[in-house]
Amino acid sequence: MPMTELLQAAVLPPNLLPTALLVFVLLYWLTVIVGLLDMKTVDLSLDDHGHLHFDSDAAAGEAGTSWLNGALAFFNLGRIPLMIFLSFVILPLWVGSILANYYTGNTSLLLGLGFCLPLFIASLFVAKFLTLPFVKLFTAMEKEHGGGEVAIGKVCTVLLPATPEHLGQASVRIDGAPLMLNVRSTKAPVAKGETALVIDYDAHRRCYLIEPFITN
Known part of the structure; x- marks a missing residue:
């Protein structure tokens, strides 16, 4: 045709x-x-x-x-x-x-x-x-970053709201390059645009756990 x-x-x-x-x-x-x-x-x-x-x-x-x-x-x-x-x-x-x-x-x-x-x-x-x-x-990409060690302890910026029940997304900079993470909050909900601390990786749910990060 x-x-x-x-x-x-x-x-x-x-x-x-x-x-x-x-x-x-x-x-x-x-x-x-x-x-x-x-x-x-x-x-x-x-x-x-x-x-x-x-x-x-x-x-x-x-x-x-x-x-x-x-x-x-x-x-x-x-x-x-x-x-x-x-x-x-x-x-x-x-x-x-x-x-x-x-x-x-x-x-x-x-x-x-x-x-x-x-x-x-x-x-x-x-x-x-x-x-x-x-x-x-x-x-393969998940296995590369799936252990959670890469992002744990880093401060991330929340792109999609996260709660303990609902999956969200966040961006964290690793060696100057942004890395997208699937995240859940451990306690209080974290809204879009807020900063949070990556504290652990949940291998079962395949997502990172975050909590609100408050700067002085």
């Missing part, structure tokens, strides 16, 4: 939703590249009770069932950043939508949306396969 024809197909009614999702992903990664957002600004984590935590600068939502926890783990979510997984879901979804509507000659928005459901399910399994190398990469 020539490039011009591909661009024309992308904005046809049956492909509008996948195209909009692809544009969203491209804009997200553009903001990450230029430094406006961190790769984990939008992310999720699973706690020990099977609850899903969705963290962002604007909101944090909760939902949790055992089957959902299992499904998320099956698709590598919680082991890699959410946006990496979504990128590998949306790209094959977009390609599949373009091809399905092109070869069926479909120009109907409703039928195009109908195609999206089976394509989305198929894209989830494609994303599971494509993200396996990233699982290994982030696992």
